[in-house]
Amino acid sequence: MRKLKIAYSRVFNFLIYRYFKLRFKKNKEILAKNFENGKFAIEVFSKMGFGANLIWVLEILAFCEEKNLTPYIKFRNPSKRIGATSFSELVKVQPENSEKTSLKYAAIRNFSNLSLPDPWNYNARLTIERANFLVKKYIKLNIQLFHEVNTFETLNFKEYTVIGIHYRGTDKITEAPAVHYDAVLSVMQQEIKKSKNKLKFFIASDDQGFIDFVRNNIPESALIIRSLKRSGNGKPIHISFRDYKAVNREALIDCLLLSKCSKLYKTASILSGCSVIFNPQLEVEMLNEPYPEYRFFPEKFLISKSKI
Incomplete structure (x- = not known):
């Protein structure tokens, strides 16, 4: 065989x-x-x-x-x-x-x-x-997806200051230094301490392990997390998942929702970088920097704001 x-x-x-x-x-x-x-x-x-x-x-x-x-x-x-x-x-x-x-x-x-x-x-x-x-x-x-994004924003972002967190947990270690979960948690805890408004975090990630970690360390009431399939084995979902339509759809929704946040903390990823294209006024801080040979558009305009 x-x-x-x-x-x-x-x-x-x-x-x-x-x-x-x-x-x-x-x-x-x-x-x-x-x-x-x-x-x-x-x-x-x-x-x-x-x-x-x-x-x-x-x-x-x-x-x-x-x-x-x-x-x-x-x-x-x-x-x-x-x-x-x-x-x-x-x-x-x-x-x-x-x-x-x-x-x-x-x-x-x-x-x-x-x-x-x-x-x-x-x-x-x-x-x-x-x-x-x-x-x-x-x-x-896609008009149906666009309406879904707006509805989600209305139901979950309204009356809150929403900070976006995008953690790329698969396959980017060859293009940028890995960011440990604790480093992201530290950034979130700092935002909680200095916040004077009602604060929530919209969490977008391909890594189920990161989602579980955040839920174990941040109150659920402060989190906005969409229910979808994520990688549990470190393999990129756009390669390992058979349903490419679902992968594309969820990626676009995450990208648009991140663009609607008040601020975005992100690891190296073109997907979350594209959020700035939809909202050029979005405040962004990168948690790592791509290696020099991988500094393409749009991330090359964001690396000066690296936090870690």
Whole structure:
């Protein structure tokens, strides 16, 4: 059985390799034709998390703004069976894609697959203000989810000063120093001591162990924690969970709710970094800093506010 699985995996990977090789070969022709018509149509095959995908969208939009092109963007996760296209269902770029059109899409797994004459450096050129402008101009969030976020805010944030806490507990130790639970607890206890208003903490995390730790050390009445599946084994949920649609949906909800907090304490994570894109006035303090080679947008604008 093991040999059969290995053989199947090799055949599958070979077919995937051939598929993308053929798609990439057609990119130059597709791009040239679409550029003539003032369009940039791109299908992104990505295994990344929600935050990283959103930043890729912003890079594409920045490119289209500069080149005066109309963007058409589709995302697909090739490794997931459930909700493989869910990112594009939640974050819709205007004008929305039409299946009836004969528009052809260039395919990428990274921007080098486009083979453009100039280097792709749009991540380095993004600013928080520019990203916020692009979001307002081009992006339409899923309306049902948007209403859910507003309802949650009304029911849980009203009449309180709400401080957001985002703790990325999986897979970021290769990109930034780990932050111990006690360090986050110390920050929360300091906020409780100096608070003169009714204070609550909105806790967002992929780490079930961190959620349990906070609940054991902070009164439940001071916590706002959504009920959802989290990682219990250190593996990133956008990789280990089969339901990619649910992962994307919950990630976007957390991102938007963090953007509505009075202040945000966060560990290195593009997801919570994106909260500042939706609310450029959000006060942020980072609890660690990404290593120099991982200081991308938007976190590179936040690391000067590191607390620990």
